Amino acid sequence: MIELVQILIEGALVGLVYGLVAISFVVIYRASKIINLAQGEVLVFGAFLLWTFTEGAAGMGYPLPLPVAIALTLAACVAFGWTIERSVFRPLIGQSGFTIFMAGVALLILLRGLAQLIWGAQSRSAPAILPEGALELGPFLVNTRLLIGAVFTIVLTQALHVFFTRSRLGLRLAAVAEDHTTAHSLGVSVRQAIAVAWIMGTVVATAAAVVLLSGSILSLEVAVIGFKALPVALLGGLESIRGAPLAGLIIGIFEALASAYLDPLTNGAASGLLPYVVMVAVLLIRPYGLFGWRKIERL
């Protein structure tokens, strides 16, 4: 029993990290109607930027205090998000969702190449920003880094939810997510929306990178997390901020249970397959995800 609860706790905490990465998908979609396949690469870019300002700067002989490094990283994320909006998505405003999806494919290839050219393919240790260790809660052990990440995810979710449903700017972004042309004709600046979306998406992805990688290994392969979080985002529904961490919890718990009880029987395949099986099953029952907007189609 204790073992089961321990597995559930770990699964839930890991699931909330998936949820955090999924939020970075949802934020971009919710504000600009762009499904960004390259989100994993954006996350890696954020992680490398952070590495540059902490370990990289220290390695070159200019050690920066941590708050300054984080501020510089945030500034670089804003610049990065704005650059992508300006150079890639502004010319594509009004194009079909298919074209914009393909632009995401292009970004995926481009960013991976760029990251390798700038930082090289070798893996390195990620800066340890969150404390490593475990908290003892009765008979259970809780990973501190993941716990902080989980609390952060929940707070961020609530904050973003309020932002998107209550604030004026958030509602304007929601209009852009509904339809570019309609939003434009109502006087909403689609350009501004996409820029805001990308800046928020990059910042959230970098935060996810901190939670995910703090004190472990940073390499180009980390980008795979994007494809692990995409099912989570779709499961929750692409328009729903609060759906993402919930879907993350579902996927994380199922994955932990499968890896504890089914993996020994299936040669280690079950925990890899299960998130996708759950995702396809849920999509068959609810095609727009758990909390997504149900679209009405007209001829």
Place this chain on the structure above:
Amino acid sequence: MRPTGIWFSSYAAEARILETRRARAWLGLLTAALVCLPFLTGPWLLGEMTNLFITMIAVCGLYVTVGMAGQINIAQSAFVGVGAFTAAKLSGLGAPIWAVIPAAALITGGVSVLFALPAARVKGFYLALTTLAAQVMFPIVILALPMSWLGGLVGLPVSPPSLFGIGLGTPSGLYFLGLAFAALAVWTTYNLPRSRVGRAFRAVHDNDSVAGVMGIPVTRIKIAAFFAGALYAGVAGAILAYLLQFVTVSSFTLFASVWYLGMLIVGGLHSPLGPILGVIFVTLVQEGLHSAGNAILQSGSGLGGGEVFAASSVVLGLCILAALIFEPRGLAHLWTQTMTAFRLWPFPRN
């Protein structure tokens, strides 16, 4: 638009793909050149060309699914992998090549149908996600199955092909194999849009609600689009297996699927010429960067093969973006425009 002086005296003549005698002559010349190539060059170029043919077959399949039917498929590389593993397994059991290639195509098609079945309820990007599931599941399943089935982490050896007692395992044999099937793939890709199914694909691509109202069985057509695209992937995988002589999971990654999509976008999504031009262009760029990289390597600046690959990633990414932003119809459209301008010279193209 046709220039003046080209006219038809029968419907059959008008329906031809190659309308003029000059076009047919050019095709004959191209065929002759491609057939003569193995007798003129060495094994390096032949290997490159065979690779190009295999990629072209796979991207033609992607054109059918993505370009014609509008269903996003990010698992083409996994489907190629299914074809390759099927071919390796069957050839290991002693099956002849004329049985292996169709079997690989059909089994790959069957696997793709499995992942296209959610089309009954899910549509749009959510459907593309099931193909992502296929791509991610493929290596996990292969690695988890017992070693004796599909080789697991080690991979499967492939016995060299032979047809009617003639060994096809040589570079030129594989070249002809690739050439024959690439020609078949291109021929079918050009003819599919003119068929009933092809028009149904196009209708589903343009607007699936309207297609349903017109009496097209939308779900069945979407599944058929995935099946057709995967048939090409299966053939490409089988030939790739014969070329590599050893198949492992690591050759069929998600990134390769994305790369295939990139080639299709650069070439053009709306014309059967797209996959051909896209594959040739990207291969040329890759080879150009490769030789440039080698030149730099010899000058001793310490660049490795990884950087060359990264540089070609950057170039391909920029090419796709440029295509999407400046010419969404891709190289295929540029090609037709150039040809029209050339034909109408000195009059301006309207």
